[in-house]
Amino acid sequence: NSISDKRIYNITVQQLLEHTAGWDRTAPSTGFAHSDSPFFPLYVTSILGEANPVGDSTLVKFSLRNGLNNIPGTRFVYSNVGYLILGKVIEKVSGMKYERFFEKEIFKPLGISDIHLGNNMFDHKLERESEYFSTVTSPSCYGNNKMVPEQYGGFNLEAMNAHGGWVASAPDLVRLLLAADGFTTFPDIITPSAFELMKQGGKINPKYAKGWFVNRKNNIWHSGSLSGTASFISRTHDGFTTAFLFNSRSDNSTDFWNALERLNTECTNALRSVSGVNLFAPERNMSDLNVTRLGAYSVNISWLNGTGNGRIIIASEDSALTSFPQDGTKYSANAIYGAGTKFSRNAFVVYNGSGNNFILKGIGAEKKYFIYGMEYNHNPETSYKEVYKVGGRGQTFTFPVRSTHKHASSGALSHHKTEKPITP
Numbered sequence: 001n002s003i004s005d006k007r008i009y010n011i012t013v014q015q016l017l018e019h020t021a022g023w024d025r026t027a028p029s030t031g032f033a034h035s036d037s038p039f040f041p042l043y044v045t046s047i048l049g050e051a052n053p054v055g056d057s058t059l060v061k062f063s064l065r066n067g068l069n070n071i072p073g074t075r076f077v078y079s080n081v082g083y084l085i086l087g088k089v090i091e092k093v094s095g096m097k098y099e100r101f102f103e104k105e106i107f108k109p110l111g112i113s114d115i116h117l118g119n120n121m122f123d124h125k126l127e128r129e130s131e132y133f134s135t136v137t138s139p140s141c142y143g144n145n146k147m148v149p150e151q152y153g154g155f156n157l158e159a160m161n162a163h164g165g166w167v168a169s170a171p172d173l174v175r176l177l178l179a180a181d182g183f184t185t186f187p188d189i190i191t192p193s194a195f196e197l198m199k200q201g202g203k204i205n206p207k208y209a210k211g212w213f214v215n216r217k218n219n220i221w222h223s224g225s226l227s228g229t230a231s232f233i234s235r236t237h238d239g240f241t242t243a244f245l246f247n248s249r250s251d252n253s254t255d256f257w258n259a260l261e262r263l264n265t266e267c268t269n270a271l272r273s274v275s276g277v278n279l280f281a282p283e284r285n286m287s288d289l290n291v292t293r294l295g296a297y298s299v300n301i302s303w304l305n306g307t308g309n310g311r312i313i314i315a316s317e318d319s320a321l322t323s324f325p326q327d328g329t330k331y332s333a334n335a336i337y338g339a340g341t342k343f344s345r346n347a348f349v350v351y352n353g354s355g356n357n358f359i360l361k362g363i364g365a366e367k368k369y370f371i372y373g374m375e376y377n378h379n380p381e382t383s384y385k386e387v388y389k390v391g392g393r394g395q396t397f398t399f400p401v402r403s404t405h406k407h408a409s410s411g412a413l414s415h416h417k418t419e420k421p422i423t424p
Contacts, residue, residue: 005067013089015072016082017210018202022068024077029066037062038080038163041141041156052143053120053156060085076205080163087162098161106189110179111283111307114391118167122152128324128390129167132228133248151228164226169391171280173233173243181235223260225249232260240268278381279327281389282308286373291397294359299399301371302357308375308389310354316347316370317363323347325374325388337362363399371395 003009007022015021029035030043037044041054044062063081070077087098094101099117107115119125120141138154140146148154157165178186182195190198198210199220207213212220218237225231230249235241242264250256284306292300301313314321315337322344325331333352334340337360340349347370351358363369375389 002061002065003067004065007068007072008064011072013086014210016079016086016089018076018204018208019079019082020073020076020202020204021079021082021085022070022072022075023063023079023081024069024075025079025081026077027069035066036080038084038160039155041159042139042143045143053141054159055156056084056087056159056161059159060088074204076202076208080160083163084161090162106176106179110175110189112172112175113285113389114169114172115176116167117161117165118157120153120157126167127320128169130247134228134251136227136251149228151226154227157226164224168243168245170243170245172391173245174241175280177233177235177241177243181241183239185239221264223257227251230256230260232264234264236264236268240271242268277383278377279387280377281387282306282375282377285375285389285391286311289371289373289395291371291395293400297363297365298359298361299363299397300357300359301351303373305356306375306389308377310352310378310386311373311375312349312388313351313358314343314347314372315350315360315363316344316372317367318346319344320370320394321347321372324390325376325386327387328385330386335359335361365400366398368396368398371397 011021023035025034025036027035029037029040032040032043037059038054041059042052044050044058045052045054048058048062048065050058059081063085090101091098094105096104102115107113116126118129122131125131132151134149134151136150136154137147138150140148140153141156142153159165179189180195180198182188182192182199188195199212199214199218201207201209201214207215209220212222214220219234221232221234223230223232228248230246232244233242244260244263286303286306288304290300290302292302294300305311312325312331312333317337324343331341331349331352333349335350335358337350338348339362340352342348350360351373372394376386378384378386
């Protein structure tokens, strides 16, 4: 009952993918020079009489209520709301929440643990997520009459999900792109015919396909930005797949954006003389940690091995990790808590090896411990340098352990993630 423009019923999934569904975000809206509703959230909620911060369904409802600017399938205009609606289509067809669908059907099979939906505020930023820098301020999307840094609450990132709410590490983002790039060096999760359709330019705008810009050389790419971020992803016709993620941007400089467009070519040209080194972490992390009390100050910790040829465990007393393993660095472990390499406050490496259990000693009574485990590769493909599987979920236990604790976890590291949102 929000729809008055009956042309909306004629919109197809293909038109949403190709940004030809009929909305025009460049058209002025009441009091604004544009009509891209995710970026005037307080106006949206005030018009619809709904609570702050704005929800994704509210943003969709606002666009449905306002109707279309063009007949569906007649004009290309980039549309964030169109991709937000595509997220709703995925939920309807799959019967799962948007993020859960990707975690189960795409990320887990590909060994991706470092892509998740992000949060609004700096205080809620995820472990290893960078800080975003911008000088722009705007009214808080929470409707509390405060001016805030635009990148931290000026818009509701948590309502952007399918059009710009993701937070990712560059390695896992590239791993995702490689799984849908049309090359056989890394197994694709879509069929060759689906890939050809995905990169086929639209009739209205042949330079834009289904979520990608394309050209006659068979290159596909996309840039993205929010206040405090800039990003660029690409797959070239000759086999280079890249992701660039930044935690700031120039808001007014065309030179910045031109340089960002050139960066991919400059970097890939420089890399052509470099011998191949596989810097991807193991696809599957260790899982199912079990903690069993042995004595007054010791526990046995066991797990299911992942796909790396080595693994480390870091134990932290009373706090989560604030620093993480660096690729190419080997860490000394000691099963006596506090004697191994120190990572951060009260965090130490307690295991480094290829097994699936060890005895942790020297822990104190009535204290809470965080355990972070991560696989790594150390082999000829990595030039015998450690490449760590950072990303996943951590485990906790309080000593003394009163019974065996089983944790059904897809990974054994912290729940959170890195880098910046990838946004259209």
